[in-house]
Amino acid sequence: MQKLVFFVGVAGTGKTTVAKKLAEKTSVVFIDRDTVGGKFVEALLIEEGLDKDDRDSEFYKKNLRHLEYDATADICSENLALGQNVFMISPFTMELKSQEWIERLLTAAGRSFSDVDVKIVVVTLSDSEKQRKRIEIRQTTRDEWKLEHWEEYWKTLRFVPEINWNIPSSSILIYDNSEDLTEDHIQDISTFVGINL
Numbered sequence: 001m002q003k004l005v006f007f008v009g010v011a012g013t014g015k016t017t018v019a020k021k022l023a024e025k026t027s028v029v030f031i032d033r034d035t036v037g038g039k040f041v042e043a044l045l046i047e048e049g050l051d052k053d054d055r056d057s058e059f060y061k062k063n064l065r066h067l068e069y070d071a072t073a074d075i076c077s078e079n080l081a082l083g084q085n086v087f088m089i090s091p092f093t094m095e096l097k098s099q100e101w102i103e104r105l106l107t108a109a110g111r112s113f114s115d116v117d118v119k120i121v122v123v124t125l126s127d128s129e130k131q132r133k134r135i136e137i138r139q140t141t142r143d144e145w146k147l148e149h150w151e152e153y154w155k156t157l158r159f160v161p162e163i164n165w166n167i168p169s170s171s172i173l174i175y176d177n178s179e180d181l182t183e184d185h186i187q188d189i190s191t192f193v194g195i196n197l
Helices: 015-023 033-047 058-081 099-108 128-138 141-148 150-157 183-193
Strands: 002-008 029-032 086-089 116-124 172-176
Touching (some): 002 015, 002 058, 015 029, 015 086, 015 116, 029 058, 033 058, 058 099, 116 183, 128 141
Parallel strands (some): 002 116, 029 086, 116 172
16 A cells, blocks of 8 residues: 655754654655645745744744645645655644545545555654753744743644544554654554555
8 A cells, every 4th residue: 555644743852853863764756844835834924024934823824834734735645646655744733623624635645544654743742841851942033032031832732733634543543752853753653554665
């Protein structure tokens, strides 16, 4: 079966890093929603007089979010239709709640759950200080609010999203990314995903 793996979690948990470490060791299409829509969204936010890193304003949520996620889903469907295994990286908070969303993505590819093994890796963190240091090292304006409101932000990092897709619980992995991402951890995740490294 083809593999479609979603690496999800709130900003700063390291979901992209986890997905990249795995992708480096296998043949897979790597689709990060930030890469798909980032430059366009930044330009449109600046045009609107907003911070280019803003993903919380009503303008972004009403006018740009669905475009980013829809474009990402379209690229995924196109690659699934070509027989590729796909890694998808983004929070996907709203999409995970919608059974219709994943079914629409698969249908657009001419696929179904019987053709594609859909897995979800939820990346979380339990080590507050380690995560704060990661964010400080990153030094991006998008992280300024997080550092200024650390206690409030920290509560979100252990967040596990609501998942309403028609997949078994065994297809969902909650991965605590607080420790170093060792080769053993990568092997454990690859075993869950079902990809031989």
